[in-house]
Amino acid sequence: MPTLGLALMGTGRMAHVYGPKINAHPGLRLEVVYNPRIASAQKAAEDYGGRALDDLGTVLADPRVDAVVIATPTDTHVDYIEQAARAGKPIYCEKPLDQSLERVDRAMAALDAHPVPFMLGFNRxxxxxxxxxxxxxxxxxxxxxxxxxxxxxxxxxxxxxxxxxxxxxxxxxxxxxxxxxxxxxxxxxxxxxxxxxxxxxxxxxxxxxxxxxxxxxxxxxxxxxxxxxxxxxxxxxxxxxxxxxxxxxxxxxxxxxxxxxxxxxxxxxxxxxxxxxxxxxxxxSFYNALDEFHQAVTSGRAPSATAEDGRxxxxxxxxxxxxxxxxxxxxxxxx
CATH class of the missing domain: 3.30.360.10 (Dihydrodipicolinate Reductase; domain 2)
Incomplete structure (x- = not known):
């Protein structure tokens, strides 16, 4: 089974949902836990593995990071999507994309300009x-x-x-x-x-x-x-x-x-x-959603639950x- 190295972005409630699911999946490997507050990243890395980093540029430049899981507060999603897309990293993003259609359209423009695989976490x-x-x-x-x-x-x-x-x-x-x-x-x-x-x-x-x-x-x-x-x-x-x-x-x-x-x-x-x-x-359902993301990225097909679905x-x-x-x-x- 092909393996994806993931950067888990965020250390809040949803990051603690995804951390164990990443570790349980045979095709996923937690490479990095990212949080601008390094102490929070270090604590989550102790729990789930990976390296704790507080610099997003370093995370996205790491060749061992094949894709990112965005599990941060909603108002940060669009900025992280834009940066990850520019870096060429496939993206799994917790829902919703944003609370504003204008900002969602901005994220979709970034994905159009940098067409990386993208999946929204409509886990149900x-x-x-x-x-x-x-x-x-x-x-x-x-x-x-x-x-x-x-x-x-x-x-x-x-x-x-x-x-x-x-x-x-x-x-x-x-x-x-x-x-x-x-x-x-x-x-x-x-x-x-x-x-x-x-x-x-x-x-x-x-x-x-x-x-x-x-x-x-x-x-x-x-x-x-x-x-x-x-x-x-x-x-x-x-x-x-x-x-x-x-x-x-x-x-x-x-x-x-x-x-x-x-x-x-x-x-x-x-x-x-x-x-x-x-x-x-x-x-x-959270494990199954990550499995869908893994299968889509490693097989080269588009993931289900798209940005357009989110909009x-x-x-x-x-x-x-x-x-x-x-x-x-x-x-x-x-x-």
């Missing part, structure tokens, strides 16, 4: 259940697709400082569902209608954001897609998909540590709680935010 495409549901739809199991539905509810609201820098609920979270449903349907909406409310944490509302939303996407074929999001859920990380067509329906189910049915004096047919959060529920998902998410604020249906700015 690579969850086995989600991929199987898409295959069922594409293979005609439900007949003509009429409706798609996604339930995505988080166990508890994030810290308020996170909310302030998130770009809003639609851009931060709903964007995952948007990309997933468009990928399953094979089309993108001509119109969106969204509504939001704040019922769990008043501080989120004070920031002009929502902690629960409902979104409808109207597709060119006439199919409708519905997204139900909540930043709090008493019973865990609720993640379900449903595809309904004129010949049937397919659904995914929530994940638990086990599927045993428990019977005792207090309960019957009781199940374990749901997986706590995305780190547990989608653990395998479209952001445009739709921004249209949802506009709809929720205005109360009107909005046509997204999709190229």
């Amino acid at each position: 495409r690579f969850d086995p259940d989600n991929a199987a549901l898409r295959d069922a739809v594409r293979n005609g199991e439900v007949g003509r697709l009429n409706m798609l539905m996604s339930w995505s509810r988080e166990p508890s609201p994030p810290p308020i400082d996170y909310v302030r820098g998130s770009g809003g609920y639609f851009v931060d979270a709903t964007i995952h569902d948007i990309d997933l449903l468009c990928w399953i349907a094979g089309e993108r909406p001509v119109e969106v209608m969204a509504a939001g409310s704040c019922m769990f944490d008043d501080r989120i509302g004070a920031e002009g954001d929502f902690d629960m939303t409902m979104t409808t996407l109207k597709m060119p074929s006439g199919a409708l897609a519905h997204i139900n999001n909540s930043r709090a859920c008493a019973y865990g990380f609720d993640q379900r998909l449903e595809a309904f067509g004129d010949a049937g329906m397919v659904q995914t189910v929530n994940h638990r540590d086990d599927n045993l049915l428990h019977w005792d004096k207090r309960r019957t047919r009781a199940l374990e709680r749901l997986k706590h959060f995305f780190l547990e529920r989608y653990d395998r 479209a998902a952001l445009a739709i998410a921004l249209a949802c935010a506009q709809s929720a604020k205005s109360g009107n249906a909005v046509g997204p700015d999709i190229r």
Whole structure:
């Protein structure tokens, strides 16, 4: 198996997701951990291996670095994409590309000028259940697709400082569902209608954001897609998909540590709680996404989950935010 030497850019939460996955993959080798704060890079390198560096030019000039994994704060993505593309390094970038379409267009211009392989980390495409549901739809199991539905509810609201820098609920979270449903349907909406409310944490509302939303996407074929999001859920990380067509329906189910049915004096047919959060529920998807990147780069084909996919998902998410604020249906700015 061909091996890629990677530079892991960033040492925050998502870098700590990708570090172990890189080490677990037989075709990936962690060469460098980069952070402008060298102490943070050194700590991550102690955990996952590789050399700690704080100079990006040195990282990108290293011939042992075959590709980069950008797992830094969102507002740094475009700058790092531009520099890595100029250096000729294939790029895997955590989502979203940016919170601004103008800056996303800047990144795409850099990728056009320096056409290196690029993959955006829409990891939920690579969850086995989600991929199987898409295959069922594409293979005609439900007949003509009429409706798609996604339930995505988080166990508890994030810290308020996170909310302030998130770009809003639609851009931060709903964007995952948007990309997933468009990928399953094979089309993108001509119109969106969204509504939001704040019922769990008043501080989120004070920031002009929502902690629960409902979104409808109207597709060119006439199919409708519905997204139900909540930043709090008493019973865990609720993640379900449903595809309904004129010949049937397919659904995914929530994940638990086990599927045993428990019977005792207090309960019957009781199940374990749901997986706590995305780190547990989608653990395998991050490995699978890196595997897709490895296969694409080493075989010379284009990776899936492209920059253009990222721009479209952001445009739709921004249209949802506009709809929720205005109360009107909005046509997204999709190229």
